[in-house]
Amino acid sequence: MMPEDPTRILVDTVQKLQRRGHKRNLQNLLDKTRPADIAILLRHIPEPEEQLRLFRVIEEVDKKAEVLSEMAPTVLPGFLGALSDDALVPLLEEMPGDDTADILEFVSEERKSALLRKMSREEMTEAQDLLQYDPETAGGIMVPDFFALSEELTCDLAIQALRDVHDELEMVFYAYVTNAHGHLVGVLSLREVVTAPPDTPLRDVMETEVTRVRTSDDQETVARLVARYNLLALPVVDDNNCLVGIVTVDDVIDVIREEATEDMFRMAGAGDATFGFDTGSIFASTRSRLPWLFASWIGGVLAGGIIQGYEERLLQVAALAAFIPVIIGMAGNVGTQSLTVVTRGLALGQINTHQIVKVVGRELAVGVFCGFIYGALLGVAGAVLISFQGGDINPMRFGLAVGLALCTGMLIAAAVGAAVPMLLHRLSIDPAVATGPFVTTSVDILGVLVYFNLATVLLGL
Amino acid sequence: MMPEDPTRILVDTVQKLQRRGHKRNLQNLLDKTRPADIAILLRHIPEPEEQLRLFRVIEEVDKKAEVLSEMAPTVLPGFLGALSDDALVPLLEEMPGDDTADILEFVSEERKSALLRKMSREEMTEAQDLLQYDPETAGGIMVPDFFALSEELTCDLAIQALRDVHDELEMVFYAYVTNAHGHLVGVLSLREVVTAPPDTPLRDVMETEVTRVRTSDDQETVARLVARYNLLALPVVDDNNCLVGIVTVDDVIDVIREEATEDMFRMAGAGDATFGFDTGSIFASTRSRLPWLFASWIGGVLAGGIIQGYEERLLQVAALAAFIPVIIGMAGNVGTQSLTVVTRGLALGQINTHQIVKVVGRELAVGVFCGFIYGALLGVAGAVLISFQGGDINPMRFGLAVGLALCTGMLIAAAVGAAVPMLLHRLSIDPAVATGPFVTTSVDILGVLVYFNLATVLLGL
Numbered sequence: 001m002m003p004e005d006p007t008r009i010l011v012d013t014v015q016k017l018q019r020r021g022h023k024r025n026l027q028n029l030l031d032k033t034r035p036a037d038i039a040i041l042l043r044h045i046p047e048p049e050e051q052l053r054l055f056r057v058i059e060e061v062d063k064k065a066e067v068l069s070e071m072a073p074t075v076l077p078g079f080l081g082a083l084s085d086d087a088l089v090p091l092l093e094e095m096p097g098d099d100t101a102d103i104l105e106f107v108s109e110e111r112k113s114a115l116l117r118k119m120s121r122e123e124m125t126e127a128q129d130l131l132q133y134d135p136e137t138a139g140g141i142m143v144p145d146f147f148a149l150s151e152e153l154t155c156d157l158a159i160q161a162l163r164d165v166h167d168e169l170e171m172v173f174y175a176y177v178t179n180a181h182g183h184l185v186g187v188l189s190l191r192e193v194v195t196a197p198p199d200t201p202l203r204d205v206m207e208t209e210v211t212r213v214r215t216s217d218d219q220e221t222v223a224r225l226v227a228r229y230n231l232l233a234l235p236v237v238d239d240n241n242c243l244v245g246i247v248t249v250d251d252v253i254d255v256i257r258e259e260a261t262e263d264m265f266r267m268a269g270a271g272d273a274t275f276g277f278d279t280g281s282i283f284a285s286t287r288s289r290l291p292w293l294f295a296s297w298i299g300g301v302l303a304g305g306i307i308q309g310y311e312e313r314l315l316q317v318a319a320l321a322a323f324i325p326v327i328i329g330m331a332g333n334v335g336t337q338s339l340t341v342v343t344r345g346l347a348l349g350q351i352n353t354h355q356i357v358k359v360v361g362r363e364l365a366v367g368v369f370c371g372f373i374y375g376a377l378l379g380v381a382g383a384v385l386i387s388f389q390g391g392d393i394n395p396m397r398f399g400l401a402v403g404l405a406l407c408t409g410m411l412i413a414a415a416v417g418a419a420v421p422m423l424l425h426r427l428s429i430d431p432a433v434a435t436g437p438f439v440t441t442s443v444d445i446l447g448v449l450v451y452f453n454l455a456t457v458l459l460g461l
Numbered sequence: 462m463m464p465e466d467p468t469r470i471l472v473d474t475v476q477k478l479q480r481r482g483h484k485r486n487l488q489n490l491l492d493k494t495r496p497a498d499i500a501i502l503l504r505h506i507p508e509p510e511e512q513l514r515l516f517r518v519i520e521e522v523d524k525k526a527e528v529l530s531e532m533a534p535t536v537l538p539g540f541l542g543a544l545s546d547d548a549l550v551p552l553l554e555e556m557p558g559d560d561t562a563d564i565l566e567f568v569s570e571e572r573k574s575a576l577l578r579k580m581s582r583e584e585m586t587e588a589q590d591l592l593q594y595d596p597e598t599a600g601g602i603m604v605p606d607f608f609a610l611s612e613e614l615t616c617d618l619a620i621q622a623l624r625d626v627h628d629e630l631e632m633v634f635y636a637y638v639t640n641a642h643g644h645l646v647g648v649l650s651l652r653e654v655v656t657a658p659p660d661t662p663l664r665d666v667m668e669t670e671v672t673r674v675r676t677s678d679d680q681e682t683v684a685r686l687v688a689r690y691n692l693l694a695l696p697v698v699d700d701n702n703c704l705v706g707i708v709t710v711d712d713v714i715d716v717i718r719e720e721a722t723e724d725m726f727r728m729a730g731a732g733d734a735t736f737g738f739d740t741g742s743i744f745a746s747t748r749s750r751l752p753w754l755f756a757s758w759i760g761g762v763l764a765g766g767i768i769q770g771y772e773e774r775l776l777q778v779a780a781l782a783a784f785i786p787v788i789i790g791m792a793g794n795v796g797t798q799s800l801t802v803v804t805r806g807l808a809l810g811q812i813n814t815h816q817i818v819k820v821v822g823r824e825l826a827v828g829v830f831c832g833f834i835y836g837a838l839l840g841v842a843g844a845v846l847i848s849f850q851g852g853d854i855n856p857m858r859f860g861l862a863v864g865l866a867l868c869t870g871m872l873i874a875a876a877v878g879a880a881v882p883m884l885l886h887r888l889s890i891d892p893a894v895a896t897g898p899f900v901t902t903s904v905d906i907l908g909v910l911v912y913f914n915l916a917t918v919l920l921g922l
Contacts, residue, residue: 007810007813008813008815032670034690036689036690036691037689040689040810043811072811159655162652162655162656163655163656173634173693190651190652190655191623191651194620194623194624194655195623195624226714227711227714227715227718228497228498228501229495229497230497230711230714231711232634232693232710249693249710249711249714250688250691250692250710252714253687253688253691253710253713253714253717254688256714256717256718256721257688257717257721257809260717260718260721260722260725261721261805261809263725264721264724264725264728264801264805265801265802265805267725267729267801268728268797268798268800268801269794269797269798270797270798270801270802282823282826282827282830283830285823285827286827286830286831289795289798289827289831290831290834292794292798293791293794293795293798293831293835294835296787296790296791296794297787297791297835297838297839299786299787299790300786300787300788300790300791301787301839301842303786303787303790304783304784304785304786304787305783307782307783307785307786308780308783308846311779311780311783314775314779314782315776315779318772318775318776319769319772321768321775321782321785322765322766322768322769322772323761323765324765324768324782324785324786325760325761325764325765325768325785325789325905325909326758326760326761326762326764326765327761328786328789328790329757329760329761329764329789329793329901329905330754330757330758330761332790332793333730333753333754333757333898333901334750334754336729336730336731336897337729337730337731337750337753337754339729340725340726340728340729340731341726341729341731344722344725344726348718348722349468349501350504350533352468352469354469362743362746365743366743366746366747366750369743369744369747370747370750370751370754373751374754374755374758377758378758378762381762385769436797437794440790440794444786444790448786
């Protein structure tokens with residue numbers, strides 16, 4: 001058994017206190033609960049009005065802002081709808097710029113303009129700057145609050161500067177060093193600043209090779225660099241190499257989890273990952289899954305059309321129908337295996353598209369081995385079955401037909417499952433999208449075709 | 462088209478330089494290349510001897526150690542086999558303790574003992590301490606080098622202490638505060654230490670509610686806490702609440718990527734994730750995938766057995782066979798969708814097992830909608846098809862049979878796909894393991910059963 005879930009205990013306690021009107025106790029409990037946990041708690045409360053009632057119990061505006069930034073994208077629209085502009089504006093001003101921009105993506109254009117107008121000039125400009133970037137790029141996930149120092153500064157003045165900025169910055173790990181033009185020229189860890197001789201100019205202690213990304217770079221690129229080089233933050237530059245923001249490691253963790261979930265949902269044809277845990281909208285979820293199922297539907301209908309074309313032979317040897325599920329099922333599974341291995345390898349940067357021959361060859365080899373083993377097993381099963389049935393079908397030939405069909409189907413599936421993501425990736429299309437349904441569909445059709453043709457030839461139908 | 466892959470350029474350049482014997486240029490190139498990139502480079506070199514030749518070109522022992530810690534688990538066994546004990550020991554001593562322990566997991570018990578004996582006493586003890594923990598727990602991924610200070614210390618003395626430990630520690634973000642018994646009692650960010658009034662004792666500025674894990678906690682728990690609370694490091698305590706190590710955010714990123722890959726491979730029945738990008742061992746990969754395919758094989762054969770039982774009816778209405786692929790295929794896809802949504806929701810902690818009725822109900826509802834839409838479509842297609850064929854089958858009834866079978870099959874699949882991972886999770890079994898093949902297998906069998914029974918009743922066979 002799993003240990004009792006702490007979230008559930010929290011939800012139960014809060015609901016009990018709320019029902020009994022113990023406002024004071026509720027306040028104490030929320031004071032001690034971290035913003036991230038309150039955000040999770042709010043996801044378990046069904047009605048936006050009820051969520052808002054609890055949210056209002058939180059006293060400090062900075063904690064409220066943090067809770068709002070941590071809230072799930074599925075709860076946000078309803079919650080924001082219940083929250084008045086006057087209550088929302090101070091929270092938007094309080095949170096880091098990237099979070100403000102994220103929240104504003106969830107309201108209508110009209111309301112967005114109204115909210116921006118009500119915000120302080122500085123906060124508004126910052127949010128507007130960030131809103132111009134695609135939310136899934138480096139520009140979209142960066143914060144414009146970074147700690148940048150001139151290369152002329154000495155280490156002790158740098159520490160002084162650090163004390164001065166104290167409360168404004170989110171997380172400081174690196175001091176970025178810029179030249180007179182604002183170009184990023186170096187980086188120092190905070191620790192290097194603290195431990196270097198106080199009168200050294202930063203220019204002499206800084207690292208000059210700085211890993212950086214452009215505002216337009218995809219968030220997956222950002223995540224891969226941070227993961228590969230074990231970074232805590234990554235500087236973001238504009239087209240002129242001027243430092244405009246940083247992406248911090250905590251946002252990268254969210255990106256990695258998000259992208260992995262997205263990939264899984266896409267590969268399973270489960271549509272948009274934001275509907276995954278949405279306990280509210282069954283219709284949105286249905287709408288997002290329907291198109292992927294259509295590929296499978298078409299594939300099945302086409303495979304059915306092919307079977308229909310062999311009706312005469314099916315009437316001669318009805319046992320042929322019995323082997324349809326195992327042949328298309330196994331081929332589909334092998335195809336999914338190859339697909340997953342290759343798609344994930346591409347996502348993690350472990351294989352590149354130039355290795356297409358090698359990768360497909362390797363999956364083909366695995367397909368041959370698996371196909372041979374299960375084909376042989378099925379061939380024997382088929383031969384035994386048909387010989388018990390009697391009739392004038394040659395058991396050896398029948399076994400050969402089903403075994404060979406399974407083996408060939410699995411071979412084709414492995415090749416398709418490996419080749420399709422490689423080709424899509426080469427065309428700059430995310431291989432996780434739609435590959436799943438596409439592979440199973442083509443494998444359905446090809447599998448049935450191979451099976452009935454082999455049976456026709458080998459059984460002389 | 463994708464931009465030219467930088468890894469490929471690096472691999473090509475290195476191989477060219479090596480072939481032409483330009484040792485000096487090669488050295489310059491490797492000097493400028495980061496350890497993580499060299500590790501990726503080595504993965505693209507087929508032979509361990511060749512890898513070793515390149516590895517030897519790296520001059521500094523600390524860079525060599527970093528390259529070794531970054532090397533992929535698929536290249537490691539071969540590479541370690543080619544490396545002599547005398548070359549390996551200094552590298553093991555140089556790298557952080559958790560990496561030493563990880564590397565030692567890849568050699569035989571005999572060699573492990575021999576290597577430990579050759580290491581310095583301190584490094585050996587550290588590695589041995591870490592080797593006692595399961596590699597997938599907090600103990601297995603922690604480093605025993607942390608920055609801990611007594612609660613009595615003042616902030617300026619703490620900065621002094623920080624200057625002194627300078628080179629020994631990997632990454633310092635937080636100063637952990639312990640009492641006289643070594644119990645973890647507080648935490649401070651490095652920045653708080655630097656910016657607080659110099660003569661304040663740490664006790665007065667530290668945060669006393671410290672999120673912590675035990676050595677035996679699963680690495681997924683660690684990852685979830687770090688992601689939820691945006692931490693840079695998490696302290697690990699033993700059963701007496703004594704601080705024994707920390708897990709840093711860079712290791713957590715690796716855990717998150719690893720676990721996501723593992724989940725995907727398991728759900729696809731693609732076996733062990735370490736064989737995913739292994740371009741060497743086709744046999745290992747085949748062996749790891751075979752068992753999952755067996756579930757599918759059995760399912761297909763059983764479904765075939767059921768179809769065989771309806772042979773008589775199949776001979777009366779051969780068109781029934783044509784609809785087998787679409788019915789089991791679509792049901793399988795819906796099952797996979799529900800499975801993915803629920804498994805991922807559980808892995809991310811978005812749903813808990815107490816919500817089983819709600820979650821299964823929701824997936825069932827989505828299944829009803831999808832099933833109704835595609836069932837209606839298929840019903841019409843079936844009715845049209847059979848009426849063109851002529852014969853004495855009632856087209857309406859035939860359409861009803863296939864449409865209803867598809868709808869029911871999808872309904873069952875959604876319920877199974879949602880319920881199975883919930884139940885497994887409740888039994889503390891990772892729902893990502895084997896659920897995929899299990900769900901498609903049961904859906905195959907149930908789908909065929911429903912289909913032929915509906916046809917029998919509705920067509921009066």
